[in-house]
Amino acid sequence: MSLESTIPQVLAGEAALATASPACLEMDNEAFGGFYQRSARPLWAYLARISSDPALADDLMQESYVRFLCSTHPNDGEVADRRYLFKIATNLLRDYWRRPRLASVHEVPEEFFAAADHSAQSDSHAMLGPVFAQLRPRDRQLLWLAYAEGYSHREIAEITGLASASIRLLLFRARRKAAQLLRNGSGRDS
Numbered sequence: 001m002s003l004e005s006t007i008p009q010v011l012a013g014e015a016a017l018a019t020a021s022p023a024c025l026e027m028d029n030e031a032f033g034g035f036y037q038r039s040a041r042p043l044w045a046y047l048a049r050i051s052s053d054p055a056l057a058d059d060l061m062q063e064s065y066v067r068f069l070c071s072t073h074p075n076d077g078e079v080a081d082r083r084y085l086f087k088i089a090t091n092l093l094r095d096y097w098r099r100p101r102l103a104s105v106h107e108v109p110e111e112f113f114a115a116a117d118h119s120a121q122s123d124s125h126a127m128l129g130p131v132f133a134q135l136r137p138r139d140r141q142l143l144w145l146a147y148a149e150g151y152s153h154r155e156i157a158e159i160t161g162l163a164s165a166s167i168r169l170l171l172f173r174a175r176r177k178a179a180q181l182l183r184n185g186s187g188r189d190s
Helices: 003-020 029-051 054-069 078-098 111-116 123-134 137-148 153-160 164-183
Strands: none
Touching: 029 054, 029 078, 029 137, 054 078, 078 137, 078 153, 123 164, 137 153, 137 164, 153 164
């Protein structure tokens, strides 16, 4: 799904929700459009990598923006808004995982990881994709927020709901596990 085709869907959801809730639409359409253009790709990449399901990432991304628009969060600037959007997406993903389902989200083929990255492909992406898929969802989440999004430990704690003091240790363990998988050749095609 392209960003251009998603904006009208989100804005249509925004219009429908505006009649239902006076708290909706603290941003005008132009401000939201700019915010969406700057945050949609990183949010989708985060959701796709963590969930291993691009279709789920599309759905959760749209729902995240609708909930963001209808929230009563303080307008503390774009950095805080983006962090709040990631927190909404994290909670939606957590809720999805808690629901019983028939099929596993881990049944997605490894080829997805090479195709899911919208930025320029590199050897490191091709090598890390399969390793990333073998990590636990929380480890993928922490590594993505820290290294792809550049969030601080405090910000990661705020987004994930984990204790701020535990983020450093959890990131260390996730990096160690990823490095172990790389050393063992788990990230390479056999």
